Amino acid sequence: MSYSKSPRAKLLLTMLLFVTALGVVLFLQSGDHRPVYAGIFHVYLTLTEDPAQSMMINYQTLTPVNESNVYYDVTSRGGKTEDYAFHATAAPIMIAGLQDERRIHRVRLDNLQPDHVYYFIAGDAVTGFSNEMKFRTIATDSEQIRFVTGGDINIGTLPADLLRHAGEQAPMFAVIGGDFAYANGNLKNVGRWDKWFDNWTQHMVTPDGLMIPIVAAIGNHETNKEQSEDLHVRAPFYMAFFGHQAETIYFSRRIGKDIVMFLLDTGHLIPYEGAQTEWLRQELERYHDVPVKFACYHIPLYPAHRDFMGASSVKGRELWGPLFDQYRLTAAFENHDHVYKRSHLLRNNQIDPEGVLYLGDGCFGVPARTVDDELRWYLARAESTPHFWLVEVGPESIQYKAIDRNGKVFDEVTQARNQGSDS
Ligand SMILES: [Fe+2]
Structure with a gap:
């Protein structure tokens, strides 16, 4: 058997190979690409x-x-x-x-x-x-608690690197502030969640081989635009994978001797106003004598990339900001903006040594966005750097370290514990 070597046949063969190769590349890049799993x-x-x-x-x-x-x-x-x-x-x-x-x-x-x-x-x-x-398990009376936090993870090699370094820090748990796999609540994107979990399960293990439990808050990319009251329709993957954490999307966690953490929904499934804000007020009151109070949520009150006057940020500052101030929140972990930021201590929308520390801004795997040339008034530092935060709570103080893709601490701040609330 002989093959035609005419220029036309060669051209056709080259085009066929090109189209096949392009198809393979697109398939591999697509979120729909489905790994095959056997067993558990x-x-x-x-x-x-x-x-x-x-x-x-x-x-x-x-x-x-x-x-x-x-x-x-x-x-x-x-x-x-x-x-x-x-x-x-x-x-x-x-x-x-x-x-x-x-x-x-x-x-x-x-x-x-x-x-x-x-x-x-x-x-x-x-x-x-x-x-x-x-x-x-965590010790009931522990004054030393160590965890990592960040949001806006996505799939691929950048999150893999960051997750690996997060695992190396031997955190007791990880607090994720929304935007996990960017599947947008679309069932066709299940492959994105598969890849996300592949990264997580491979890398989020301590050097001693301990698994790192997740505390999950919701982000906009967990939800779709379906017109439904049913949260399982609006956020099918999030509800299936993390919906069991509480009866609704916002909840709190008491951890160790001295910590309470509030996980909030910045309006993706549940609105800020009404039941959620009222619940937050009651929870802050209930735990007013717990010395270390953290909040984690998706959209920042004090953004470092997006507009300070963005509707959701304004809503957060108007509805939650005064509660954070009154009950002396220790720090808020913010996300969604895909940059690194550390705020000044802020209270009543002003720099105040008695204020709340806002850390963010959700860049635990997604490529970093830009920050302004001139630092915004409320920020102590902002950079276009993918990272996660390592938080070490001790009996006297709390240390926050920002760690980059190479495992390097590129910023850190120590905060004395404040005492109780003003109420
Ligand atoms: Fe987001």
């Missing part, structure tokens, strides 16, 4: 309202099973189900309309001992079980 996948943890004595184990399966199991113990048991002292079960859920009909498993472990390492395997007889994995 996307095993991650979420911090419950009692992080000293409880933990939520999350995982997924493509097998159509109706049970979720976690076998666990305070000693490594090498993956043999019958050797673990404890067993917890649950029923999986599905995402309505998602074509692969995957099961989302959430198994809550209760009555754990504070400050203990737990070893576990997750799965079922049909799918099989995960490798043995481990985590540490």
Whole structure:
């Protein structure tokens, strides 16, 4: 058999190869590209309202099973189900309309001992079980708490680098301020979440091999534009993966001896005004004597890239700012603007040594945007630098470190603990 070597045939062959190569490149870049998973996948943890004595184990399966199991113990048991002292079960859920009909498993472990390492395997007889994995519960009386925070992560190599360095810091948990996988609540973008979880599960492990639980707040890119009151329709992935954290989208977490954290929704599923702001007021009152108060949410009150007079930022300053001031919030972790920023201490919209520290601005994997040539009045520093924040709370003070893609601390600030609220 002989092949034609005419110039026309060569041209056609070259064009065919080019189109095929282009197709492969576009397919690989597309969020719809679907990894194939066998067995148990996307095993991650979420911090419950009692992080000293409880933990939520999350995982997924493509097998159509109706049970979720976690076998666990305070000693490594090498993956043999019958050797673990404890067993917890649950029923999986599905995402309505998602074509692969995957099961989302959430198994809550209760009555754990504070400050203990737990070893576990997750799965079922049909799918099989995960490798043995481990985590540490938080000590009830701990004055030393260490965590990382950031938002606007996305998929790819930049978030992978940042997540790897975040894991190396051995945080006790990670607080994510919205915009995870940029799937926009669109079921066709499930592959983006798969890649996001692939990055997370690979890199967010401490040097000792401990998994790092997530505390998740919602961002605009978790939601779609469907006209529905049903939050599962508006944010199908977020609700399936993190909706179990509380009865609604905003919630608080008490951590260790001295910390309370408020996770808020900057108007993506729940409006600022009304029930949420009233709840925030009540929670701040309820925890007014907890010395370290943090808030984490998506849209900044004090943006470092977008317009200071942006409608959502204005709303945050008008509705939440006075509450933060009155109850002496320690620091707010802000996101959405895709830059690095550290504010002055701010109170009543002015620089004030008794004020709140605002850190941000959501650049934990997305490419950085620009900051103004001239620093805005409320900012102590702003840069176009992807990063995450490492927060170390000690008995006397709190240290905040901004860490870049190379694992380098490029900014840090120490804050004395303030005492209680003005109310
Ligand atoms: Fe955003």
